[in-house]
Amino acid sequence: MLKLYSFGPGANSLKPLLTLYEKGLEFEGIRLNPATFEHHSDWYKEINPRGQVPALVDDSYPGGRVITESTVICEYLEDKYPTAVKLRPDDYADRADMRVWTKWVDEYFCWCVSTIGWSRMVSQMAKAISAEEFEERVKAIPIPEQQVKWRRARDGFPQDLLDEEMRKIAVSVRRLDDHLADNEWLAGGMYSLADICNYAIAGGMQLGFSELVNANDTPHLLRWIEQIAARPAVKRMYAEVPMESLKPQD
Amino acid sequence: MLKLYSFGPGANSLKPLLTLYEKGLEFEGIRLNPATFEHHSDWYKEINPRGQVPALVDDSYPGGRVITESTVICEYLEDKYPTAVKLRPDDYADRADMRVWTKWVDEYFCWCVSTIGWSRMVSQMAKAISAEEFEERVKAIPIPEQQVKWRRARDGFPQDLLDEEMRKIAVSVRRLDDHLADNEWLAGGMYSLADICNYAIAGGMQLGFSELVNANDTPHLLRWIEQIAARPAVKRMYAEVPMESLKPQD
Numbered sequence: 001m002l003k004l005y006s007f008g009p010g011a012n013s014l015k016p017l018l019t020l021y022e023k024g025l026e027f028e029g030i031r032l033n034p035a036t037f038e039h040h041s042d043w044y045k046e047i048n049p050r051g052q053v054p055a056l057v058d059d060s061y062p063g064g065r066v067i068t069e070s071t072v073i074c075e076y077l078e079d080k081y082p083t084a085v086k087l088r089p090d091d092y093a094d095r096a097d098m099r100v101w102t103k104w105v106d107e108y109f110c111w112c113v114s115t116i117g118w119s120r121m122v123s124q125m126a127k128a129i130s131a132e133e134f135e136e137r138v139k140a141i142p143i144p145e146q147q148v149k150w151r152r153a154r155d156g157f158p159q160d161l162l163d164e165e166m167r168k169i170a171v172s173v174r175r176l177d178d179h180l181a182d183n184e185w186l187a188g189g190m191y192s193l194a195d196i197c198n199y200a201i202a203g204g205m206q207l208g209f210s211e212l213v214n215a216n217d218t219p220h221l222l223r224w225i226e227q228i229a230a231r232p233a234v235k236r237m238y239a240e241v242p243m244e245s246l247k248p249q250d
Numbered sequence: 251m252l253k254l255y256s257f258g259p260g261a262n263s264l265k266p267l268l269t270l271y272e273k274g275l276e277f278e279g280i281r282l283n284p285a286t287f288e289h290h291s292d293w294y295k296e297i298n299p300r301g302q303v304p305a306l307v308d309d310s311y312p313g314g315r316v317i318t319e320s321t322v323i324c325e326y327l328e329d330k331y332p333t334a335v336k337l338r339p340d341d342y343a344d345r346a347d348m349r350v351w352t353k354w355v356d357e358y359f360c361w362c363v364s365t366i367g368w369s370r371m372v373s374q375m376a377k378a379i380s381a382e383e384f385e386e387r388v389k390a391i392p393i394p395e396q397q398v399k400w401r402r403a404r405d406g407f408p409q410d411l412l413d414e415e416m417r418k419i420a421v422s423v424r425r426l427d428d429h430l431a432d433n434e435w436l437a438g439g440m441y442s443l444a445d446i447c448n449y450a451i452a453g454g455m456q457l458g459f460s461e462l463v464n465a466n467d468t469p470h471l472l473r474w475i476e477q478i479a480a481r482p483a484v485k486r487m488y489a490e491v492p493m494e495s496l497k498p499q500d
Contacts, residue, residue, distance in 0.1 A: 058343065065343045072349045079342040092329040093308065093315045099322045107357055144421075171394075 002027040003064075005047060006054040007034055008244030009237060011114070012070040013054050014200035019074045019193070021237040023083040034244060035125050040140040051142045070200075071102045074193045087196065089188030098187035101194035110201050112168035117208075118149060119157045126154035173212050173221060176202060180220035184227075191231075199228045252277040253314075255297060256304040257284055258494030259487060261364070262320040263304050264450035269324045269443070271487040273333040284494060285375050290390040301392045320450075321352045324443045337446065339438030348437040351444035360451050362418035367458075368399060369407045376404035423462050423471060426452060430470035434477075441481075449478045 004020065004027050006013035020027050032038040032053055040051045048055040048068050056067040056076070067076050078088050089095050126134065134154060141147045152158075176198065179186065186194035203225055205213040215222055228234055254270065254277050256263035270277050282288040282303055290301045298305040298318050306317040306326070317326050328338050339345050376384065384404060391397045402408075426448065429436060436444035455463040456472055465472055478484055 061343060067343060067346045069350050069353060072346050072353065075349065076342055076346040079345060092326055093311060093317060095329060096317045096322050096326040099325065100319050103319060103322065103356070106353065 001059045003030060003057040003059070004028070004054055005030045005032060005044065005057070007032060007039075009241045010204075010244070011110070011117075011200055014203070015070040015193075015197050016054050016056060016073045016077070017237055017241060018196045018200070018234060019077050019087060021233040022087060022196070022231075023077060023081065023085050024233075025077065025081055025083070029241060031242070031244070034122075035128075037137045037140065040137065040142070042140075045142065049142060051140075051146070071106055071193070071197055074102075074196065078193070087191070087193050089190060089192060091188060094188030098192050098194040101186045102197040105197045105201055108168065109172045109198070112165040112172065113201050113205075113209075115157060115161065115165040116169065118153050119162060120208075122150075123153045123156075126150055169209065170212055173202070173205065173209070173218055176224075177218040177221040180224045185224075191228075195224070195228060199225065203228070251309045253280060253307040253309070254278070254304060255280045255282060255294065255307070257282060257289075259491050260454075260494070261360070261367075261450055262302075264453070265320040265443075265447050266304050266306060266323045266327065267487055267491060268446045268450070268484060269327050269337060272337060272446070272481070272483040273327060273331065273335050274483075275327065275331055275333070279491060281492070281494070284372075285378075287387045287390065290387065290392070292390075295392065299392060301390075301396070321356055321443070321447055324352075324446065328443070337441070337443050339440060339442060341438060344438030348442045348444040351436045352447045355447045355451055358418065359422045359448070362415040362422065363451050363455075363459075365407060365411065365415040366419065368403050369412060370458075372400075373403045373406075376400055419459065420462055423452070423455065423459070423468055426474075427468040427471040430474045435474075441478075445474070445478060449475065453478070 002020070002025060004016055006017060006029065008031060009017050017029075032044065038044060039048075039053050045051050047057065047066055050068065052068065054068075054070050054073060056073045057064045058067065058080070067073050074087070078086075089098060129137070134150075138147050138150055141150060176186075183189075185191050186198060188194075202213070202221065206222055206225060212218070213221060213225075252270070252275060254266055256267060256279065258281060259267050267279075282294065288294060289298075289303050295301050297307065297316055300318065302318065304318075304320050304323060306323045307314045308317065308330070317323050324337070328336075339348060379387070384400075388397050388400055391400060426436075433439075435441050436448060438444075452463070452471065453475055456475060462468070463471060463475075
């Protein structure tokens with residue numbers, strides 16, 4: 001059995017969720033609560049010492065084998081569990097194109113969107129608790145850069161950083177829209193992990209970044225977002241996996 | 251025929267060079283001169299519009315197919331040109347481990363080492379030309395972040411950035427040494443792309459960062475570096491592919 005430890009369907013957690021649903025693979029979903037910093041809890045750091053979701057545990061290995069990093073998990077599912085639904089092009093050059101797109105998400109696109117998302121939303125979580133509790137929580141975070149990010153979520157991100165990230169977001173949506181003007185999908189003429197990994201970040205931007213992603217400025221990106229949102233597997237996933245709340249009690 | 255556009259054997263250019271030699275694949279090597287900013291020239295941007303090396307051109311596709319991004323090129327060579335020498339573990343969970351390591355190089359390790367390398371060496375190139383010529387060169391760089399990096403190479407990197415990058419380098423070599431204390435190779439018990447991609451960055455650190463990488467502090471990392479340097483394919487590659495000079499006339 002496969003177990004997926006994740007947050008609700010958004011950002012990096014969305015990538016393996018969409019891949020699992022698209023391939024129709026059975027799995028047990030274990031949803032962590034970011035508002036209680038559950039991904040930094042001792043029990044979860046036993047599974048992923050870096051304290052990050054998603055993580056996949058594959059019990060077909062004795063004792064279970066942990067696979068981390070959302071993009072790596074997606075390729076693992078394609079490698080290990082081939083299905084009639086293929087999410088990687090057969091042609092290897094097309095597959096390389098796919099990897100350039102998933103790599104770009106992980107190295108550029110996800111970071112700028114993440115910083116703005118944190119300044120808008122994670123900051124609410126970081127500010128909702130006492131200073132003492134916050135310090136305790138930060139101590140439990142294994143990655144120093146993530147500690148800095150949480151502190152900024154509470155104290156405020158530097159404005160020049162926010163401006164630079166907004167610039168990068170504008171570059172990113174332009175890049176996607178330009179490519180999607182001439183291509184139905186991002187790589188290899190088929191719906192692939194390139195689309196899934198980019199959709200995980202771009203999917204809600206017509207709402208959260210409507211000044212950049214809209215029918216006038218990025219019609220092709222919008223078409224692609226709607227096309228993915230209409231896929232049966234995507235609709236089924238959203239119907240079955242609850243969105244997360246930012247409140248500790250949920 | 252395969253054509254590899256690269257700098258000399260270092261950093262990202264080293265990854266496909268080592269992969270090609272290890273697999274014994276024939277290829278034509280086209281070496282660009284970084285000191286004349288040849289990777290930002292119009293002829294090269296026709297091949298890779300992002301103005302980055304390495305790039306692989308595979309003439310088995312009509313008109314030639316361009317594969318970019320060093321790590322993606324390495325996986326492409328494994329996908330498309332299987333050889334008796336395998337550089338990816340057969341087991342898919344081991345292969346996922348390999349990808350976590352190559353991803354870590356691309357997202358973390360290479361950047362901190364690169365910044366220090368630029369502040370020490372690329373700065374010499376950036377300062378060797380007149381202000382007018384420098385501005386012309388910068389204009390030809392297609393990626394805004396690379397323009398910023400070139401300006402910093404000429405004007406100096408902020409000290410707090412250099413300090414932070416040195417901290418990350420210390421974290422990185424610690425991480426490698428700890429892992430290599432219990433493992434001959436980084437992933438799957440075999441020499442793989444995880445080793446090649448990490449060696450591309452770590453390989454010379456016993457010289458350039460001897461205060462961090464040395465027999466006392468990182469004996470396992472040093473053992474691994476020496477083990478890779480002694481491989482016949484690695485020795486052959488260094489014997490055949492000239493190191494680059496930082497001087498424009500070369």
